[in-house]
Amino acid sequence: MPIEEMKIQDAFRITPSPLSDNRGRFFEAWRVGELTELSGQPFTVRQVNFSVSRRNTLRGIHGTLLPPGQAKLVTCVRGAALDVVVDLRVGSPTFGMFDTTLQEADSGIGVYLADGLGHAFLALTEDTCMNYLCSEEYVPGTMVDIQALDPEIGIPWNGSEPFIRSEKDAAAPSLSQAAALGLLPTYQQAVASYGDSYADAHADRLAR
Numbered sequence: 001m002p003i004e005e006m007k008i009q010d011a012f013r014i015t016p017s018p019l020s021d022n023r024g025r026f027f028e029a030w031r032v033g034e035l036t037e038l039s040g041q042p043f044t045v046r047q048v049n050f051s052v053s054r055r056n057t058l059r060g061i062h063g064t065l066l067p068p069g070q071a072k073l074v075t076c077v078r079g080a081a082l083d084v085v086v087d088l089r090v091g092s093p094t095f096g097m098f099d100t101t102l103q104e105a106d107s108g109i110g111v112y113l114a115d116g117l118g119h120a121f122l123a124l125t126e127d128t129c130m131n132y133l134c135s136e137e138y139v140p141g142t143m144v145d146i147q148a149l150d151p152e153i154g155i156p157w158n159g160s161e162p163f164i165r166s167e168k169d170a171a172a173p174s175l176s177q178a179a180a181l182g183l184l185p186t187y188q189q190a191v192a193s194y195g196d197s198y199a200d201a202h203a204d205r206l207a208r
Contacts, residue, residue, distance in 0.1 A: 001028055003038050005205055007099040009092060010114035010190075011085040012039060014073075018108065027108050030073065040201025041114055041194045043071060049132040050077075053123035058163035060120025061153075061172070063088045063144035064136075066189040069115035071135040076103035079128030081121040084155055088144060089116040090179055091187035098155055103130075116190035120148045122157055144183060145172040152176060 002015045012035070016027035036042050051059065061084070064070040074083060083101045087094040101111050103121070113119055121130065145168060148155065153175055157163070178184050191198060 001030065001034070003034060006085060006111075007094065008085045008087045008097055008117060009094045010039065010041075010194075011099065011117055012112040013101055014110040014112065016108040029075065029108055030110055035112060038201065038205070039112065039114065040198035041071065043073070043112070043135055045133045045135065047134040047137045049134060051130045051132075053128045053130070054164055055123055055126045055128070056159065056161060056164055057123040057128070058120070058148055058157065058159075058165050058169070060084070060169065061086050061088075061118040061146040061148050062120065063116065063118040063146070063185070065142040065144060066115055066185040066193055068136050068139050068142060069193050070138070071115050072113045072119060073110050073133040074103075074113070074119060075108070075110040075131045076105050077129050077131045078105050079123065079125035080104040081123050081128050081130060082157070083111055084120045085111060085113055086118040086120065086146065086153060086155075087116075088118040088146065088175070088184050089187040089190045090184050092116075092190070095187070096153060096175055098153055100155070114190065115193045116185045116187070118144065118146055120155070122159070122163070144178070144185070145169065146178055147172045147174050150174040
């Protein structure tokens, strides 16, 4: 299964290679060994979440403070979504940048986000279901919320009608406001959380 680093440092897109026959299809969604080797970050699943959304629902941008952090592997398991990763780590080489992935249930594509990265998505179909494998259990009060419509980030949502959003997401601060208030994790905190093998894996990716 091809795993590629996205425009955001420490975010990876996993594209399965399906095998088809008269019964249907089979594919490996991911392997912990391959993902760990490439990212340099051991990924242990400690919580599994699902969200079900109406078409035109916009969720995010959501991140987690460090500590405790919460790396995620996100996959669309029903419907379709425009999935977005945003770098929220102050001091990161890709701070404030984003990358998008069209996630459709039939594709099996997954997106891995390391600690300190933010996630958002727009549901493109009714009853869109997203699956989240999380490295840590949720700790109340540690979520970071950033305005998904922040013009400084400039995510091209391309919505033709008002988005369906939670009050909390609609009231979230911009990235610059959150940084000024000290609400964001730092790149140094994130790298420290990634483990001893991260530096070697990152150097190997840069050398390719």
